[in-house]
Amino acid sequence: MVGPTRNFWDQRFAEGNTPWDRGAANPQLGIWLLVGALKPCRILVPGCGSGYEVAVLAQEGFDVTALDYSAEAIARTRQHLEDQNLKANLVEADALAWQPDRPFDVIYEQTCLCALYPDQWRDYADRMQRWLKPGGRLFALFVQFLRPDAADGQIQGPPYHCDINAMRALFPEPRWGWPKPPYPRTTHPRGLAELAVVLERKD
Numbered sequence: 307m308v309g310p311t312r313n314f315w316d317q318r319f320a321e322g323n324t325p326w327d328r329g330a331a332n333p334q335l336g337i338w339l340l341v342g343a344l345k346p347c348r349i350l351v352p353g354c355g356s357g358y359e360v361a362v363l364a365q366e367g368f369d370v371t372a373l374d375y376s377a378e379a380i381a382r383t384r385q386h387l388e389d390q391n392l393k394a395n396l397v398e399a400d401a402l403a404w405q406p407d408r409p410f411d412v413i414y415e416q417t418c419l420c421a422l423y424p425d426q427w428r429d430y431a432d433r434m435q436r437w438l439k440p441g442g443r444l445f446a447l448f449v450q451f452l453r454p455d456a457a458d459g460q461i462q463g464p465p466y467h468c469d470i471n472a473m474r475a476l477f478p479e480p481r482w483g484w485p486k487p488p489y490p491r492t493t494h495p496r497g498l499a500e501l502a503v504v505l506e507r508k509d
């Protein structure tokens with residue numbers, strides 16, 4: 307298989323080589339909570355990594371399921387929760403094989419999509435649609451990290467650049483409802499940015 311493997315991610319966590327990791331929850335999550343866009347519900351966090359967002363959501367009273375196929379990531383998330391005496395449902399599984407027993411109200415997608423090789427995006431997007439209830443919402447942070455070699459057709463990552471046109475093709479209307487651009491842009495200390503978009507499952 308082309309692209310990063312479970313072992314790749316386990317190794318990155320074990321070595322502490324995690325440049326995507328802010329050491330804290332994404333500021334955009336705080337904004338969504340503050341303005342009431344995101345209210346306590348049954349929520350899935352795929353590719354949860356170290357679990358900062360999982361802990362914030364659990365603290366805010368959400369029924370959180372955190373999914374990651376890296377045992378190291380799940381261990382970090384568990385530790386964060388234990389440190390703050392919080393509870394969440396932790397699932398160590400491949401997002402491209404796992405199936406929940408019932409759908410979610412909301413998915414918080416922060417840098418799991420950009421961690422997958424683009425050949426896998428269609429499968430992952432279709433799964434996210436099935437994981438949501440009709441009318442459920444996808445709170446997405448689409449990573450913007452266009453590398454110079456993309457001009458020659460090179461596909462480089464992770465993170466794989468989540469071009470807005472590709473996102474429209476992946477989550478097309480009318481299957482998904484889109485807000486009008488421009489979208490809030492969150493910058494990351496490592497030089498990349500994320501576009502914050504809330505999509506709604508329409509069918």
Ligand SMILES: C[S@@+](CC[C@H](N)C(=O)[O-])C[C@H]1O[C@@H](n2cnc3c(N)ncnc32)[C@H](O)[C@@H]1O
Nearest residue numbers: 315353354355374375376379400401416417421
């Ligand atoms: C770039 S990290 C982001 C972690 C976290 N969301 C954050 O923003 O700090 C990508 C995460 O997705 C996980 N991941 C990648 N592919 C996955 C898959 N197929 N199934 C489950 N988790 C996956 C990795 O193990 C890693 O924890």
